[in-house]
Amino acid sequence: MNKITLTINNKKLQATVEGGESLRSLLVKLGYISVRDSDDREGFAGSDTIIFNDVPVYANLMLALQADGATIRTVEGLGNSRKLSIVQQAMIDAGVVQSAYNAPAAALLLTWLLEKEKNPSRAQVAEVLSGIFIRDAGYEHYYLAVELAKEKLATGEYKSAISPTFRDHLSYVGKPKSKVDGPQLVAGEKSFVEDRVLPGYKSMVVLRSPYAHAYIKSIDTKEALAMEGVVEIFTYKNSSQVTYMQAGQGNPEPSPHDRRLFNEKVRHVGDRVAAIVADTLEQAIAARDAIKVEYEVLKPVFTVEEAMEEGAPIIHNGVVEYKVGAPEDLAEYNKKADPRDGKVIYQFPLHGDIRRNVASAAHGQIGDVEKGFKEADAVVEQTYQTSQIQCTPLEPHLCYAKIDNGRLVVHASTQVPFHVRRIVAWVCEIPENKIHVIKERVGGGYGSKQDVLVEDLVGYATWITGEPIYYRNTREEEFVANSTRHPMRMTVKMGAKKDGTLTAVYMDVRANTGPYGNHCLTVPMNACSKTLPLLKCDNMKFDVITYYTNILPTGAYQGYGAPKGSYSLMVCMAELADKLGIDYYQMALKNKVEPGYMLEILKGLGEGREGTVVPVGSCGLEEALVQGAAMIEWGKKVEPDDPDWKVGKGFAMIQQGSGLPGLDHSNAWAKLLTDGTFQIFSGGADLGTGLDTISVKMISEAFCVPMDLVTVISGDTDSCTFDTGAYASSGTFFSGNASYYATEDLKKNLLAEAAKQMGEKAEDLVCRAPGEVYSTKTKKSLSYAKLSHDALTGTGSGQVMGRASFTTNHNSIPYGAHFAQVAVNVRTGQIKVQKFYALQDAGTPINPELALCQMYGAALKSIGHTLYEDMVIDENGVCLTANLTDYGVPMISEMPEDFKAVLIDINDEVGPYGAKSISEIATNGAAPAIAIAIHDAVGVWMRSWPFSSEKILRELGKI
């Protein structure tokens, strides 16, 4: 041990450090928790950024001993949530503080920059942020944050507009207001699961399979169990025998229950073999190394094509059960089962056939596609392949659980707290009242935290051992044991008349679900259900089949299957336009849906049930197309000076949903406190996107009170009422509507109480600023504080509360169009996205600044999926790209040179104050827009992700 002296945030102190201890570890030990770790010392993501002797560095890549005599700054030195610095406040106001795991580091860097340079250029901002990975908000509004901070520092006020505003008659909705959880997040204060862990906890690590497909012949934990500090080791032999699944979806799930906590058969490299609980992490790791496992290695299957082959190895060869709808020949079917494979339990028929590796299937059509193809003047049939993509939340999957008063308390970073409670209850075989799930701030989810990937195991181990347990995925585990985007092979056949009128569309989707069937029906179906309804065509058909394989696990990812379906459908339409010799833009305009068009295709696109046919409602598709085409100067050829570079333009029409009509369900309740302030309890799970701010705005708007007088509590299964969770773009529309209607109920009850106290009729009363009920008849007023006080006296009528649940069969579909201009180097294959314009109709954007940032974030993410990101596995199923550097996420250096997000102003008839969803849809446009632009530039069609330089060169015949 060595003693060092250092100065942190102007405070001189002494510390004792070990020789190899990292500087970050020391800083966290000293209480500077803002210095986080999201890449396990990769030196990539920048969560560990500090200012060291006035220079930004990664604390994880430094030894603590290097800090002897050093001066260090962390974000704790800038301010706190009650007194933020100008830069921190500007970041919140610009909308970039979302999931915010890296927000403190970014605040520190921008502060440092503005201290050095009062008027930094865009290039200087980009330079200092070049070592910070931002996945949620893109980077564009960081430039705005710097502008705002600059202006405030110089003149004391903002000069720049933060975002457009919507609905002039409203005060909070449609206006940029500071995100309610922004201050604590940007200040780097305790917010996340890791910040809730109390001393005395036990550590857990997981022993993972080195094989893609194998039976565990024997497992010997005796030596490991006897090691110092080891509390318990769980394997398939001594743990829960409940068959379940990890996808946090509606119950019953349209995913097969096909796993237990530990299985006798491992189905991917990284599959769980054992979990070790010990006093310290080091002890748990040492014990893990001492476990002896013997495997019977089986031939793996990695592709859909391999899985489809006659006689292919069977990934799930266990007993099949059905909760409802079992086929008559099930007993015969199960005669071939191998008990070591466990069970596959379908909650209802999904047309699976596990002996042929089929996890699920769906088929549907309208009209007669064969007839349609015969009527066509031209037909194109092409196959498109998408790759396996990782969500890469900065905060990895982690969980802290403890026993409190005989109950299991789970601190979770989740999009689905109520599904966590249900699934943990199943696994532990205890009733839900014994479980309390607390959703902490979520440091990035993007779908992967819709799946219950770690809470099941930590919850179970805590319940069995009675010990508080903390578990955190390594970054490598984030790649090998996490939900990812399903790779898909999509064949699209499309026919049209000479004038471009579509006569028939057929989509054949073959999805690779990997080892388990998380979302195996819904994700692939979204490839059709979130794309085909864009088109006005009488003859459409789809076949969707999902296969089990031994690739790394798949599951939910922002956009579900829509980014893949959009890619295949839009590129195929562009290929058809090219074949017909007509303008793709004109063809899109001709075939796009418009308000009132009956979406017959939806009938076959329910998730495991018959869908509801509805007409197109609020729709800004045409506006997005027309405005986008004007912005990018569609049809105008760009000729660069350098002959090696060719420039092309492309676009894609896109849509998503706003939750799942008929499936999703949200609840909220609200109350008036004794001093006239408010609390609202939302079942919805804010994963950084501003859902809590929406709930607060609902109250502020209705009662004309400042947002500071409203507190939101959300995602807590004890105090909040049920919500299906934040997925399928349901947050604003479903959870927001629950908050809206709970507010309306509260208002109705408040006015009724006011009427009683004031001796007036409720219909003569209105709520008004600064927080009172006003009689339009008598001109008398009653403050909320007095109203509440009197309601709660010994003779009062009780606390004023409101509650609501929200369900609907209505589809409030967000629409949009994304345009790209790319430059392609014909000698090197390099691609530059010169322009990217994302135009979307989100109804009324309740938080417009956050909405814009989510559009930037999702668009940049999908540019990454299109051009760079790829989970590569070798012939044994080992992931070769299990870190952020090798995997290839886009950073600020990969941003389009000209990046614009535009909100098309359309009011929806069902959403809260006319709002629809915003962010998932923004992942759908980049791949088709860029593919079509590449074709426009160099004449080749990119039919598989990612569009690497090497692939471009191959298509160009250079290699």
Add this chain to the structure above:
Amino acid sequence: MIQEFLIAKDTEDALKLKRNNPRSVFYAGGTEINRLNSTVDAKTAIGLSKLGLDSITDEGGSIRIGSMVTLQQLVDSDSVPQWLKDAALFCGSFTKRNMATIGGNMAMCSDHSYLAPALLASRARVLTATITEEGSYNEDNMPIREYHAYHTLFSGTLLLGFLISKDSRFVGSLRYANTLQSQAAVTVGFGATKNGEGVIDHVRVFAAVKGIGLQRLPSVENAIENGELTTKQDVQISVGHEVEAKDDTTGSSSYKRYIASVGIAQLFSNFISGGVK
């Protein structure tokens, strides 16, 4: 993983600490030694921060760059030639550039090195210090190609710095990677001199190829000097035949050979057309 950190008082002390501590390593910026999946296998790190090797000085005919100068210092310096700034910017992260050093990057001689292809192409000289078995301290000044060619023999040698000649010489490097932050599939460096009579001399061609290493392409150099390769196309074909490559996640061997040949041919073309000096 590093378990012990020793701070050297001076260069001689650094060399003694290195010699007296098995499994020790000189510690410059720490970005390679401390990073996840580091290839550096060492128990003891010998810190060089007190050695005064972090400055850039103009020595008349050459620039002297201390081995502890960071990549960002290179970028910020008015004295450093543009080709070296360009190579330093291959490290896409400003934060990392504040830590990584020119000496550390050269000492690693890795297959995705930011600087090595350019430095080697420049014909820089390397300033080193060693200590003999008997304990006598020596400093040396050697061609950088020698340091590269016998790199494994220099593990106990301390890099003190680099001398970059101010003579008129073309030096350029290009890097091909998936994203700016990804490890490069290929980084190429090309350097050459043209005398007053237009004779091409002192050609240096290097390629860092992921999975293979840092390669010199002497037959390409000779062919250019001998006038056998006179066009961009000639050079491209020749490099394509010469450079070694293998498949990995950064690209196939055929892609790497192709892109290395395109890159070097481009630099040759820039040189011929009187590009960057």
